[in-house]
Amino acid sequence: MAGKRWYDDSCGMAQGLNFVGDRWALHVVRELLLGPKRFADLRADLPGISSNVLTQRLTELEERGVLRRRRLPAPASVWVYDLTDWGAELEPIIRQLGHWAARSPHFDRSSPLSCTSAVLSMRTMFRPGQAEGVSVRIGFRLGDLTLDGRILGGEFAIEAVDRLFGPGEDGGPDAVVTAAPEVLAGVIFRGLDLDEVLESGALVLEGDRAAFERYRDCFSLPETAPIG
């Protein structure tokens, strides 16, 4: 399984680790959760991975049925990697692991954050209890990603879209936010001051600012676990 270093253990968890427990494997899955990507995109979004390791992971994950290598139709005619349905079912596990880790006092929030990670963080840290009566729709421009996030009836959904309507436009979001993922995460999860990032231009907000503030206030990090 995992190269030559697999777990000889019928436990489901152990088998799971044989499938996606190799270094970088779950990162690759994470980066594909919002849609297919090319080799170079994956490399760019996984700081620190080297091309040979990425090649090896993609090969193994395809063998194991987690993803598929596909050729886009002409004129693109380019190779992309796409999760299988089964591979996409790893999302709740990835989110739960993130939620668990976020409770650690050793959590490091100073490292870079990929666009996909920022979006997954929203899905993970949404608090229905803070969203009662909130109805808002925000568009995001995060690197190459264009996203549509909606809060309605205590539910939250966000996904990649091809095109974004202008803020206020009919059928469009209340506001559109453009920022680096670290900045967006800072504002939403760690109380980074909105005026400051607007001032500096690190975040650009078009449309209804109050709507975005209502959106922001529907998310929060879990409490740190009481350990040394």
Place this chain on the structure above:
Amino acid sequence: MAGKRWYDDSCGMAQGLNFVGDRWALHVVRELLLGPKRFADLRADLPGISSNVLTQRLTELEERGVLRRRRLPAPASVWVYDLTDWGAELEPIIRQLGHWAARSPHFDRSSPLSCTSAVLSMRTMFRPGQAEGVSVRIGFRLGDLTLDGRILGGEFAIEAVDRLFGPGEDGGPDAVVTAAPEVLAGVIFRGLDLDEVLESGALVLEGDRAAFERYRDCFSLPETAPIG
């Protein structure tokens, strides 16, 4: 973090892997989910781990707040390893990973299975839909573990206990099962014939056989995912 090979990534999942992504780390956590264990027990329950690696994992997991090293009171006065509350919160992740892996066509059910894994499998594969109207209580003797499993009102619970009442006894289980974890898992999850294992002595059943059969029928593996 993870030795010197950590992920420089603020994503929660990546941080989680920095905490428990090292080889064998989640296995150690798994083996502690039903209660504290000694070094030698862990070694015995983790086929293939070497003592130096176990030492290193235990040290790291303690530093990271996942477990604690504790000295039992005299006369035992022996060192044991015990999950912190935060560490124990990994159980749902471990179970979900197992559930996900169980859907793979490449799942290998021929390897050995630890007693803890067998118990966790029951927690994972319980089907409330198959347990409607079922009320049954089974005791288990699995290696060193003594367990009490109850199904009632569509809910399932199983945990380690100090002592087991005899089958049929007042306040005791309907039946008591003694078997190797692989055999028990075979009977419960893969339709291994009960007559056969009783005949061969691989499984010993005291008390109400029909009760155990009702219990068994409340569990099933998920369907294999439709991939190569």
Place this chain on the structure above:
DNA sequence: CGGCATCCGGGAAGATACTG
């Protein structure tokens, strides 16, 4: 015996250069 340090061999991961 339980826990931990040490040494060694093999192999996975990392870095970089190169090719179709």
Place this chain on the structure above:
DNA sequence: CAGTATCTTCCCGGATGCCG
């Protein structure tokens, strides 16, 4: 752009031995 080839680093696994 999408990988391959090569070299290096270092983690993991196994054995041994020390020490309380």
